Amino acid sequence: MAAVLSHDELEHMAEALHELLAALHEELADELNEIEHVRHLLKRQSSGQSDRQAVLEVARRLNLDHMRHHLESIAACNQALERINRGRFGRCSKCGEAIELNRLRADPLVDSCLSCHG
Ligand SMILES: [Zn+2]
Numbered sequence: 001m002a003a004v005l006s007h008d009e010l011e012h013m014a015e016a017l018h019e020l021l022a023a024l025h026e027e028l029a030d031e032l033n034e035i036e037h038v039r040h041l042l043k044r045q046s047s048g049q050s051d052r053q054a055v056l057e058v059a060r061r062l063n064l065d066h067m068r069h070h071l072e073s074i075a076a077c078n079q080a081l082e083r084i085n086r087g088r089f090g091r092c093s094k095c096g097e098a099i100e101l102n103r104l105r106a107d108p109l110v111d112s113c114l115s116c117h118g
Contacts, residue, residue: 024073024074079111
């Protein structure tokens, strides 16, 4: 039987996941606000030079890959929390074996063991 996480450690991970989720939501909300801001600027009838500058500035800051990555991380967080709730956390989603503890501790979002991962 492979080593499993202690109850305390599991709770600690759930807490960390909730914190990560909150931070990701916040970042995504910020990014959506930026988009809203750009839309607002673009809708204005007389877009002056300064508005165009502002739009370009936001466009430069916004990174769609970032946003996509945030969304994927949120999904991964939710899946990890779901695994905790169902008592499946720390099990490989592919082969069902225990995931190496050092990998889980480094990144609670991993959902497969080393041999399935590669
Ligand atoms: Zn596996």
